[in-house]
Amino acid sequence: xxxxxxxxxxxxxxxxxxxxxxxxxxxxxxxKNEDRQLEFVQQREDYEAMMVHELRSPLxxxxxxxxxxxxxxxxxxxxxxxxLLTQIFDSCTFLLNIVNDIxxxxxxxxxxxxIKKSTGNLNSVLxxxxxxxxxxxxxxxxxxxxxxxxxxxxxxxxxxxxxxVMGNLLSNAIKFNKNKGAISVISKNKNxxxxxxxxxxxxxxIPDDMKMRLFNKFVQVDNNKKVSQKGTGLGxxxxxxxxxxxxxxxxxxxxxxxxxxxxxxxxIKDD
Numbered sequence: 001x002x003x004x005x006x007x008x009x010x011x012x013x014x015x016x017x018x019x020x021x022x023x024x025x026x027x028x029x030x031x032k033n034e035d036r037q038l039e040f041v042q043q044r045e046d047y048e049a050m051m052v053h054e055l056r057s058p059l060x061x062x063x064x065x066x067x068x069x070x071x072x073x074x075x076x077x078x079x080x081x082x083x084l085l086t087q088i089f090d091s092c093t094f095l096l097n098i099v100n101d102i103x104x105x106x107x108x109x110x111x112x113x114x115i116k117k118s119t120g121n122l123n124s125v126l127x128x129x130x131x132x133x134x135x136x137x138x139x140x141x142x143x144x145x146x147x148x149x150x151x152x153x154x155x156x157x158x159x160x161x162x163x164x165v166m167g168n169l170l171s172n173a174i175k176f177n178k179n180k181g182a183i184s185v186i187s188k189n190k191n192x193x194x195x196x197x198x199x200x201x202x203x204x205x206i207p208d209d210m211k212m213r214l215f216n217k218f219v220q221v222d223n224n225k226k227v228s229q230k231g232t233g234l235g236x237x238x239x240x241x242x243x244x245x246x247x248x249x250x251x252x253x254x255x256x257x258x259x260x261x262x263x264x265x266x267x268i269k270d271d
Contacts, residue, residue: 143181
């Protein structure tokens with residue numbers, strides 16, 4: 001009888017200990033979720049503050065330039081008026097791009113983002129993007145090199161959308177690069193039904209813990225003020241949405257010996 005009682009007490013002790021472990025596990029899970037929520041809230045608040053700053057600057061330019069034209073129109077030369085109108089136009093374009101980015105992200109998150117495929121040459125699209133961003137790269141003495149796989153025949157993809165992806169990747173590669181740095185744009189026929197495009201730079205690189213998070217809203221690389229212009233932080237979110245809408249993948253790798261490589265794939269053949 002005593003032995004049975006001892007075993008029963010031991011059983012109760014183990015059950016209690018197991019309950020305590022389960023309770024501890026639940027607490028740690030809730031605490032982890034709470035920490036993630038707090039981190040997300042902080043990221044959102046930081047992002048909103050940055051977005052307000054991004055919106056305020058061009059709006060201030062538009063208001064200041066328009067006010068000057070209104071009050072000093074008769075005193076301003078044609079060249080001065082043209083310069084002010086150019087500032088207004090550029091600021092409006094910047095604001096429109098922000099609005100379009102926000103709308104695109106909203107469509108992607110709600111599943112309403114649509115791609116429009118047409119037969120085209122991927123290398124030609126990539127070259128157009130490189131040509132467009134070359135003057136911006138030359139301002140910082142950054143060279144853009146290309147290596148295109150000519151074995152790829154024309155296939156169906158959304159050419160405007162892929163140009164949007166490349167625009168985000170190239171602008172980031174220039175922004176986060178070093179003066180007199182280099183960028184490489186490479187296309188490959190993977191012979192598995194997919195084309196792979198990579199954009200590499202010789203910049204500051206991306207910490208490992210940021211690589212996947214960069215494709216989320218409210219997340220940007222902490223570059224320790226090496227880059228003053230941050231942008232909206234939505235470019236990679238949109239790029240991911242576009243690539244995945246093509247049934248492709250996008251990811252980040254380290255560049256050797258420095259910098260980062262963004263790679264993405266899109267199918268060459270329709271399903």
